[in-house]
Amino acid sequence: MRLTETAYAKINLALHVRKRREDGYHELETLFAFVDCGDVLTARRADEDRLTTVGPFATALDNPFDNIVMQALSALPRPDGLDVTLEKNLPVAAGLGGGSADAGALFRMVRNAFGLPGDWRERAARLGADVPACVDSDMHIGLGTGAQRIEVENDMAGMAVLLVNPLVPVPTGPVFKAWDGIDQGPLPDGSARTIAREGRNDLRAPAIEICPQIATVLDALQATDPWMQEMSGSGATCFALYESAEIRDSAAQKLGLDHSDWWQMKGFLR
Incomplete structure (x- = not known):
């Protein structure tokens, strides 16, 4: 077996x-x-x-x-x-x-x-x-x-994803400790697309304080014209979502040439 x-x-x-x-x-x-x-x-x-x-x-x-x-x-x-x-x-x-x-x-x-x-x-x-x-x-x-x-309406299944990490480990504990403690409000209502578009990652700012390379990755992903880009969890991995695999693959190729020391992985949302 x-x-x-x-x-x-x-x-x-x-x-x-x-x-x-x-x-x-x-x-x-x-x-x-x-x-x-x-x-x-x-x-x-x-x-x-x-x-x-x-x-x-x-x-x-x-x-x-x-x-x-x-x-x-x-x-x-x-x-x-x-x-x-x-x-x-x-x-x-x-x-x-x-x-x-x-x-x-x-x-x-x-x-x-x-x-x-x-x-x-x-x-x-x-x-x-x-x-x-x-x-x-x-x-x-x-x-x-x-x-x-x-449960949430998953109207994002199949979207092309590019994961990028500058290969700097960012432990979760220090990021939470650096959070400013200000409650910015709940998740928006709606389907997954609405929540992803209108929501935020409250840990992005404290993670960037600890690992400034995260901001560099996010800027590089934004330059590839994705549907959205954001940091995942407490970092340092960032992701970009694309409406097609072809656009994602082109972005991955460009980032690979410009930042050969970054880790990346391509996939699709489940």
Whole structure:
């Protein structure tokens, strides 16, 4: 038996920070979207759980026992172990939910092979606020710490996406700490296109303070005339959406020539 799952890259089409909670987390309103590419997990049944990490960003995960995939394996009861290989294609600390996406893919893998316990959402949330959303990997509004979901009209499926990162890691904690604490209001009402157009990312300014290269990436993406461009999550990855793959591919080629040291990935919204 061989299992394969893509850990779909998560992007925040809008991210409104409303207030700081008593538990230290922040009250969020976000429009989650997922790109049809990312890390790749493969697995086969084994006597015990094992994890091997390969791929261009494998060296960033130097302790496999501290990896969220191993934590996800420990969180899910199964009759057999899984020998998992994680192909790490997404940069770490990049605002793409990479670790959460890996855990989400692992949950789907276990669901397909063994089934999930009825409280799987609670188990996923204990691993990280974004993990339940990454198990679903569908467009929706996330509330609270991101674990509560509200359905939204997905009128953006199939849009061409370009992800760009200047290869500067930006840890989430310092970005939230640098947020000015001013509540700028809730997400707008409407379909995904409306929310993406009229919403904002409240973490963009504090992330740019920590990593000025984010502003350079956003300016470069804006120059390619996309439908929209924004920073994802707490950075440093930025994304641009295009009405066609041809326009996106042309933009990717130009950015690759002008900024050969930047990481990029092309895909489509799910």
